[in-house]
Amino acid sequence: MTEHIKMPDVPPLVRALGNGVQTQFEFPFPVFASEDVVVYLNGARQISGFDIDSGKVIFDAAPASGTIVTIERRMKFERLTDFIEGGDFSAAAINTELDYLVAGLQQVARDQSGMIKYSDGENPSDTVLPSRSTRANKALGFDGNGNPVAVTLEGSMAAPDFTAIGFGAVTRTSHDKFSDYVSVKDFGAVGDGLNDDTHAFQKAFAAHNAVFVPEGEYIINSTIEIKEGQSLSGAGDASVLKTSSDIVLIEMTQSYATLRNLKLFGGAVGLKLYGKASPCVNNSITDLTIWQAQTGILLDGYTSPDNPCYWNNFDRVLVAQPFVNGILLTKTGGGDTPNANRFHGCRVYSLGAATSGHGLYVEHGQFNNSFIDFEANMSNTVQACVRCGAQSNKTLFVNLYTESSNSVPNVRLDAGSVETAIYNLLSMSDGAAIWDFSGGQYTAYNAGFPYKNRLQRTTVTDLNTTLQRYDTRYTDTSGVIDLVADRSMQLLSSYSGAITARLPNAADATGVMMMIKKIDSSKNVITILENGGEGPDRTNYYLGSANDYVQMMSNGAEWFVISSNRSPGNTRYFDGSGIYDIDMAVDVYLLSSFGGALNARLPPADAPEAVGRMVTLKKTDVSGNAVTISEAGGAGPDGYSQTLSAQYQAITLVSDGGQWHIVSRF
Template sequence: MPTTIQVPRGTPRVQYLADGAQTDFPFPFPIFAAGDLQVFLGAALQATGYAVDGAGSSDGGTVTFAAAPAAGTPVLLRRRLPIERTSDFLESGPLPASTLNREFDQLTAALQQVAGDQELMLRYTDTDLPASNLLPERALRAGRLLAFDSVGNPTTRAPVDEEALSTYQGPGAGAVRRPIREKLADAVSVKDFGAVGDGVVDDTIAIQAALTSATAVHVPPGTYRITNTLTVAYGKTLVGAGQSSIIRGASNAFDLIHLPDGYATLSGLRLEQGDAGVRLFGRDGPCVHNSVSDLTLWEPRVGLLFDGYTDPNWPCYWNMVSRVLVARPAVHGVWLTRSGDGDTPNANRFSMVRVYSLSAPISGCGFYVEQGKYNNTFQDCEANLSTMALACFRVGANTDKTLILNFYAESLGGVPNVQLDAGSVETAIVNLLSMSAGPAIYDLSGGQYTAVNAGYPEKNRLMRSRVRELVVEALRYDTEYVEPVTGGLVQPDLSSSVYLVSAYGGDVEFRLPAAGSANGNAVTVKRTDASAHVLTITESGGPGPDGRRVALGNRYDFVTLVSNGAGWWIVAGNSLPGNAGFRDQPGVFEPDLNQSLYLVSAYGGAVTVQLPAPSATHAVGRTVTIKKSDVSGNPVTVTKAGGGGPDNAVVTLASTGSAVTVMSNGAAWHILGRLP
């Protein structure tokens, strides 16, 4: 070190505010050795990470950091010397100037240090009147506040609860002042009761203590590990900040949250693990009018469990669930059941609830209403499940009047979209989107359901509907006009109820689809033109209406047809042209009575026309004409089954043109007219 340095006037300390890039920080005062300089970053005294240059220089030096301090960090450099004297001058000994200078330099630097410390102290001003600087004795100041009396001398006073005296006034007209302590008590945090939320500490007791002490409890962002079930009792509210507020079960051995009574609110949380994520049941009272919303339940055994429990007087009904995601459940996403002798869960409302297995194994169903009487409603819900699931939505045997509206079902396997167990009754399914490869509605209930726009195989099934009074102001039929330019083949797709057909351009064949592919279809065909062209109605691959081709020969002729899946049948029409049958084989001929006129030729030998018994189903009320059409002398004899004939006598038609017209009244065949 130099023999002497100059100690200029000033305070031996300097401060900077780091900018994140600067590494060199000068100090404008001398130090005797590098160890005389203290370096602070913020309030932390540093021991490493920097180098001091300039020790022994009167002009000061520089501190160089190995890495630039972060932007905004206060940097303090100060000289700090021990206030001590370790040397001594000997009597009549040498007195070198360098030794004296060093002693005086050290004394001056120490005085500057003390003066610098005093600048940071509270002190009287130079012009202040004299006052006492003595504190009251320990016994007098214990537990009290330091104050000043009327003349400015130190004294004590009783402590004041500033929080109790503080008030809060909300913004806006009409707001009133409230004690701040009362304001802070409006929202109780689980952290007020010692919850940590680090995912490691067991926060069960802290959270339950908050729920016991307060009506509304907030769960700030964090991961809160629990080892036992939390109970949200009657009228209580447990609400979080959404996905960042996580309550995680230590295992799946217990339910995470119980709502064992009514009028509670659970919202804004992510619940992980648990035997059941949330269980609603009437343990402490009727489990009614609870609100469960904005939850994510991750990897529970069962997501939401609604339990009728043991006491029918404390049912589980009229609870509201909305905007809930159940992800990767092991068994069921939503399960309505009964674990004892209580009433089944009923009249609960589910809206926008999604069960998503994310390809994880699931042994049960997305939604399973195992036991649910009377009007449990599921609106805008979804189940997207792996191929191991039993059903996307399952309605159990002990259920009545379940309403499923706008349900989305999806699976890559043959999982039923909706399964109705035997015993379920009056299920209503409206607007079902079936994206699973399984049946849209797997019905084991024997048709005890109503479905509207509900997917293959039956989009709509309206059963057991009773209409006391139906007022129709406008009953409309979809009508299509058909007029081939040059006639030809017309093959309708049956998308219309009425076809107006013109054969003006040429003969038209109106070919119906096969009856087997048109079960239940009804269609009316009416001719609109007066041309001489032929309009015939046939069937693709089949015999046609009532087993024959039907011709509409005149303008305005029409026919109404219905398919029962086996054939097309005429159920209405105007007077169609008579249809005649012809027989030219000798022997016994038994007419089928499908024609109103039979022309019989006996040219090859005698013919016996044997009418069926008059009481036969296809004979009662029928009128038929038998006419001999040949010029031979062979007779045509008209009889009836069982013997005899019309009017109890055999009728012989011997000459060409001879005819007889007969009718059955169910008891006998009677002659209405005869030509010789």
């Protein structure tokens, strides 16, 4: 330069943002030579591809949009001019030297602006670093006076003090602070959906109790076990644990552990809870989704009653596209059944998957497993949306929604399941609302079809009914049948042969009222007795004519007859000869001996059907053929056989259990 330049007070550095079009970028500071201009694109120094001209950098090609363009004056610190003693004192030379000095000072000031330094108002103390031996394998820190000291490294970071904001906060080292919660990526997890991250999870839990899973897809090839008090959490559905192996993806084997905000994908079982060597109780599972597992959630009573699976809590859990069961409660050994586990706001959706089992299957679960605000929306390939197995007891459903098609039952209750309670069922499958094999061992409120409510063994102090229906059973058979105290009305047809209907023992039917009615017109008698007891009114009871009935009640000790239409006038007509056995099924026998002499043979006086019973026999025909009245195995009425020889002659007899007595004769 032939003329000196004035040095304005501007930093020797300028930055601009490329837009993909602009090729010329101005800089406001003067330069002594083009070699003093240094150009960076996104921090990378450029050697070529641009020219310097009149305070501008001109690129051959426009920097891409978003590229940071940095232009800096960077000079060598050197002095080439030499003033000779007694020589010319050129103003131009002096000005150039002074300009160069000012430019150098600006460069130094620019460099120092990015350095750590004391504030202008602070009195600097010792600024010398600790000795090399003192600071070896140490980090630079500051003591209580703010002076530089060598600080011990812990792990991979220095450990300066950390104090939380707020009154009463205690100072801790950063190492201690960051140890509260660690990421699986701190132990080598990648989360790229390609690399096996199993060992990273295992190492993290070996070192820490609380582990965080950042967003990513983590490949798992062997089971991740969560033990006592441990916690595994993520960033919701963006944190995915995925397996293509036939494994249990996650298992919780002890107590008071937490699993939340994760997505599990694949496996034989997505999540399994069981007491491996200690009880599996009070674990918390929240905001979890489980996709495409054979069984989404498995609670297993396992092998030891001392290590039960109790009191675990599930909130806002989705099981999607299970291939067998969405949720299964069972036991695979000699342990106790899973009991008192709570599911709230949980859902099972097939979402097009051909699920073969159930949305929910309580195969084993004896006490107080509850499902509140639960939904099972299943494919038409399932056995039932919800099922309670033979080993289920006291299972509670509140606000249950079920949906399927192809006549899939909404709720199935197996034989052996007892005391299931269903409150507020919305059944959207076209199958049975409640498909009951339990023999009515359930309670329902605003559930089922066509009957919305079903109560068991209920005490009502004051009941006003608009319409009362009786639960009725119809039986058409012969031989011995056992009556069950789950129906208040028994309609029996003995058309095929005589029936012996056995009441349950009175002790097993306390408070039960039952009506039995003969509905066929055959002469086959229905005998009513008690299983292991004396029978109604301490005797057997007989229904011999169509529409005969008896109503009985048990007080827990015996059965009592409350009402019956077996009153005098209950009559049978017989026309024949030979021996005719009086079966005591009716009170009046009208006998015709027109075809020949007739022997009407009474049962033994001590026969159950005879004791205390009164019967009338009458000859109805005009013939001279006699009707002889005898006793099977006994002497007969008043000790002798009696004869009715004329039309309209009649005799009334009663048995005291020892013999037959004549009450009247005409």
